[in-house]
Amino acid sequence: xxxxxxxxxxxFIFFLSWGIFLPYWTGYLVHEKDVAIELASMMxxxxxxxxxxxxxxxxxxxxxxxxxxxxxTIFIYGSFLTSVLFIxxxxxxxxxxxxxxxxxxxxxxxxxxxxxxxxxxxKYNIHYGRSRSYGSLGFIVSxxxxxxxxxxxxxxxMLWLMIAYTLLLIVVNLQHVPEALKEKPNKKGNNVSFKAxxxxxxxxxxxxxxxxxxxxxxxxxxxxxxxxxxxxxxxxLIGIVINVGVGFEIFLFAIADRVFSKWSPAKLLVLxxxxxxxxxxxxxxxxxxxxxxASQSLHALSFAVSHFAFIMYLAKELExxxxxxxxxxxxxxxxxxxxxxxxxxxxxxxxxxxNFAFAAMFVFTLPALVGSLYLYKKxxxxxxM
Numbered sequence: 001x002x003x004x005x006x007x008x009x010x011x012f013i014f015f016l017s018w019g020i021f022l023p024y025w026t027g028y029l030v031h032e033k034d035v036a037i038e039l040a041s042m043m044x045x046x047x048x049x050x051x052x053x054x055x056x057x058x059x060x061x062x063x064x065x066x067x068x069x070x071x072x073t074i075f076i077y078g079s080f081l082t083s084v085l086f087i088x089x090x091x092x093x094x095x096x097x098x099x100x101x102x103x104x105x106x107x108x109x110x111x112x113x114x115x116x117x118x119x120x121x122x123k124y125n126i127h128y129g130r131s132r133s134y135g136s137l138g139f140i141v142s143x144x145x146x147x148x149x150x151x152x153x154x155x156x157x158m159l160w161l162m163i164a165y166t167l168l169l170i171v172v173n174l175q176h177v178p179e180a181l182k183e184k185p186n187k188k189g190n191n192v193s194f195k196a197x198x199x200x201x202x203x204x205x206x207x208x209x210x211x212x213x214x215x216x217x218x219x220x221x222x223x224x225x226x227x228x229x230x231x232x233x234x235x236x237l238i239g240i241v242i243n244v245g246v247g248f249e250i251f252l253f254a255i256a257d258r259v260f261s262k263w264s265p266a267k268l269l270v271l272x273x274x275x276x277x278x279x280x281x282x283x284x285x286x287x288x289x290x291x292x293x294a295s296q297s298l299h300a301l302s303f304a305v306s307h308f309a310f311i312m313y314l315a316k317e318l319e320x321x322x323x324x325x326x327x328x329x330x331x332x333x334x335x336x337x338x339x340x341x342x343x344x345x346x347x348x349x350x351x352x353x354x355n356f357a358f359a360a361m362f363v364f365t366l367p368a369l370v371g372s373l374y375l376y377k378k379x380x381x382x383x384x385m
Contacts, residue, residue, distance in 0.1 A: 004120075007131040009175075012135060014109055016165040017106065017162055018142070022139075028159065034090070041344065045340045056329055056336075068116055072112050075112060078104070118311065128308075132253045136250040143239040202266075209368050210309070212371075216361040219280075219342070219350065219358055244293055252301075252308070266378075266380070276298070276361075282295040
């Protein structure tokens with residue numbers, strides 16, 4: 001199916017760039033641009049705030065005026081041009097602005113692809129998990145390349161790889177586009193309100209749960225690379241350690257459509273919150289490279305199961321015209337603003353003692369576990385979830 005291939009290609013290429021931005025960009029700013037860790041943390045947190053604004057308001061607003069394909073193209077070109085501008089400056093103020101701009105353009109592509117996938121699931125019955133697994137594969141490939149190239153040529157190579165990957169995404173995006181993505185939004189889509197989405201059954205409660213679970217990854221995303229250096233892991237092995245989690249994520253997405261076809265979103269969130277709690281508890285209690293590497297296997301639960309649960313909830317509970325805005329809300333709260341707040345919190349604890357950052361994340365997963373158990377019990381009784 002051409003639509004399945006199109007989706008898989010876009011996920012793979014996008015996650016090549018995401019494999020640099022997510023785990024390495026703080027380290028790039030610190031090592032290559034000589035930015036202090038505290039300031040780099042502020043830059044990334046400010047970027048997350050803009051990322052939330054972009055994904056919740058700007059992307060859906062543009063999707064109400066232009067086709068899904070056109071909006072994706074705009075954000076792809078914006079990511080490429082912003083990446084190029086990093087070449088020309090090491091000024092702290094300009095780096096702050098550019099980091100915010102890159103955070104505005106690049107991360108918005110992810111919910112754009114997820115909302116696109118939601119549309120293709122409904123229109124063409126594509127397999128979401130199968131396509132998304134190619135994104136995880138792209139992340140693994142990217143991290144391996146970054147680890148090897150940066151070990152040989154230094155952290156400045158991260159920027160050149162980012163430029164190359166966003167350029168490649170432009171090239172891929174010029175290929176055949178599914179017809180459903182070329183359609184301009186109708187009046188019904190334009191009239192979709194945030195209020196109607198928030199009033200959807202269990203939406204707010206599930207949004208809070210996924211925000212706690214996904215936000216708890218803040219310490220890992222922003223300080224995982226630096227923490228592994230703190231544990232004296234050789235630079236060329238850091239990428240391998242990071243990829244352990246993504247490897248399990250790929251496996252999860254590859255089997256999710258089949259294994260979890262009869263699971264409710266609430267039951268999936270119970271599993272995700274258990275995985276997240278155990279993951280951060282291990283990282284805090286045993287500050288050891290081997291234990292940290294082993295705990296990476298829980299990324300399949302803490303991230304992938306949580307993400308899959310919300311995507312399946314959207315596909316099941318919301319109308320076609322609501323998916324883009326709902327995806328923007330999820331990205332804003334769970335993947336941006338929640339993560340921004342916990343980035344600042346984890347940064348404070350990281351500066352006190354690196355492994356304390358993971359203790360703070362563990363604290364935030366506990367209410368998610370209690371809440372998901374409550375929701376599962378409540379929805380199981382009705383068997384309508």
